[in-house]
Amino acid sequence: MRRELPLAISFIIGLLVTVEFFFNIKVLQDWSKEIQNWGIIVAAFALGLASVNLLRIHAGNIRTRRENWPFSIALIVALLFMAGLGVAQSANHPTYKFWFDNLFSPCQATVYAMTAFYISSAAYRAFRIRTFEASVLLVSAAILMLGRAPVGELIFSGFPKWADFLVDVVNMSGQRGMMIGAGIGAISGGLRILLGIERGHIGGSSA
């Protein structure tokens, strides 16, 4: 029953939402919208559950004085402070906006900006003429980099056109093929989950 009930619920709701997409049946459309709203509510409750998990792990770090335990204190204080402020006031409160605009946003932007450094070390390490495929990867990447940067146009005026050809013709056809394949793969995965054949996500092996 512990496994059968979630599988049954998944099947009924999945079927309902799928049928609603194709058929013009008012009651199904209303139910589908309601279910989608429930999904948002369940996600919000899951956030609460996840926060409890976070607090439990970091409280354990503090209690057992694991390595770097002071950072666990910082995390718990920040979590409780911002969550409390957001709930008690709102996300528009000046203090909330101050920490969001001056700490949180710059930190996010900084970590994202590190991608530039990581891609340079990854490119240096990985773009080697090891095989034919790797050579094609290297040449394509070089053409694209030179085509998209103004300095490439100075070196050779044809680079932007070559880059556009790679993106608009070669890449696009590959993208379409992969989108179709991934889409059909998703249909298959969804069908197996709906029918209860795929149970890895609830801890069982397949039926």
Next chain:
Amino acid sequence: MMAIDRRIIYLLLFLCLSIPLIKPIGLPLSVGKATQSLHDYIDKLPAGSKIVISMDTSPGGWGEVMPGALALVNHLVEKGCKIYVMGYFDAGPSLFEAAVNSTALGKKTYGVDWVNLGYRAGGENGISAFAGDVIKTFPKDFRGNDTTKLEIMKDVKTAKDFALVITVSSGTPGTPEWVRQVRDPMGVPLACMVVAVNVPGLAPYVQSGQVLGVIAGLRGAAEYEQLRKAPGLGSAGMDAQSISHLLVLILVVLGNVGYLVSGQGKPKKGGR
């Protein structure tokens, strides 16, 4: 040559990025079809057109899409359009609110010329809800006002009431979700301002006409600024991008030279 310390690579890259930002070179650039197409479309919009700007970006991606977004906003204000900002990423509307005063929109009247409808949870479900009923999806705006009482929200019922949707996007939900929920079922024109890494994935949508124009990352922003003859952050970033691209290419060449010279470079069949 085979094994340059990562820290040296990072230091060189840091210098190549920061020096051109401090001392720009001013390299010329050509304008791509996708940027030109969007610029021309906006240029032809009549005054009073209702435009959605969907801030589907996190603070991380905002650094890359901001220059293009600001250039777009300035262009729309110049054309006399009414702007409806919303977001399906939680931070999106806040980011716009923080940046609005650095655009011409900051001088316009809130609630009459523009409105920030705020964040709607649910991703693609949220976009679908907006498409069907705008007021029900956003009963209050970002600043806490009742949207039924705002002058700009009069005559706005569904997504069909808008002349154009522009998604400023760095992830999901983004362009494909807007195509599925608004562009295809309702025929509302769609354009996007996206991070460069997402551009190859949009090629099928541009080719089929489902997306009428794309501003592609920092390069697209620089092109748009050039079309508007108003250089800004996008143009400033282009020199840095050029020099850093050259550096990466030089490093790749050095790496391959070392790889071949060291005798490891015998071509093999297959590979990862």
Next chain:
Amino acid sequence: MLIAKRIFSFWYLIFVCGSILFTMYRSMKLGKVPKIRKIAGLDAIEEAVGRATEMGRPVHFSPGIGGITAIEAPQTFAGLAMLNYVAKLTARFDVPLIVTIRTPEVLPLAEETVSQAYVAEGKIDAFKADNIRYLSSQQFAYAAAVFGIIVREKPAANFLLGAFWAEALMLAECGSFMGAIQIAGTAQLSQVPFFVASCDYTLIGEELFTGAAYVTQDPGQLGAIVGQDIGKVVSAALIILGVILKVIGDKTLENLMKL
């Protein structure tokens, strides 16, 4: 009754689902189990966990940063199915498994997946719920937290299987810095090049979805893969036919697909 402009899609979906169910039936009931080509990344999973065992270091697994309600949900479920397999291996070989989660609603699924894997291997006492860690719902805060875990815990194997976005390259590079063997897989096409550049093995697109079938050699799932391939062959045939008809100016297929 069928909504306009969705009629062709509906029948196409029926056809694809029908072919999947038919091939599954052939495989499960009639014993005609298909053979799948070798997928190097999937073959390497056991090797990677074995490496962690020899080195006495843990295994890190991320089922992606996607949720279970949006378009990327199939990738998350595929990642969880792979987590089940990896968890069984880590239970069998007594290797610590650290699972990092970004999306809160995935946390209970991951906990259940791992605990059931340990039960299946008879090692429930070795299961540590604290090793299934929700880190943050914010993308880059999650990435930064994973960096910290990888640098502190030094996993010998790093599995990144699911839906990833901009943090993909960072997670993979961090694992590479620490010398972990890395197996990644995603259907987020924009991130595949980054994984290819920085990981030892990459599962591209639907190789991720076939992962669970491949590693378990389950007849039903293997049959489903054949059904998918039938759908793809039909799609390719429609594309070729469409191109030919378009060139000769015939709009029959185009009008049919617009129904």
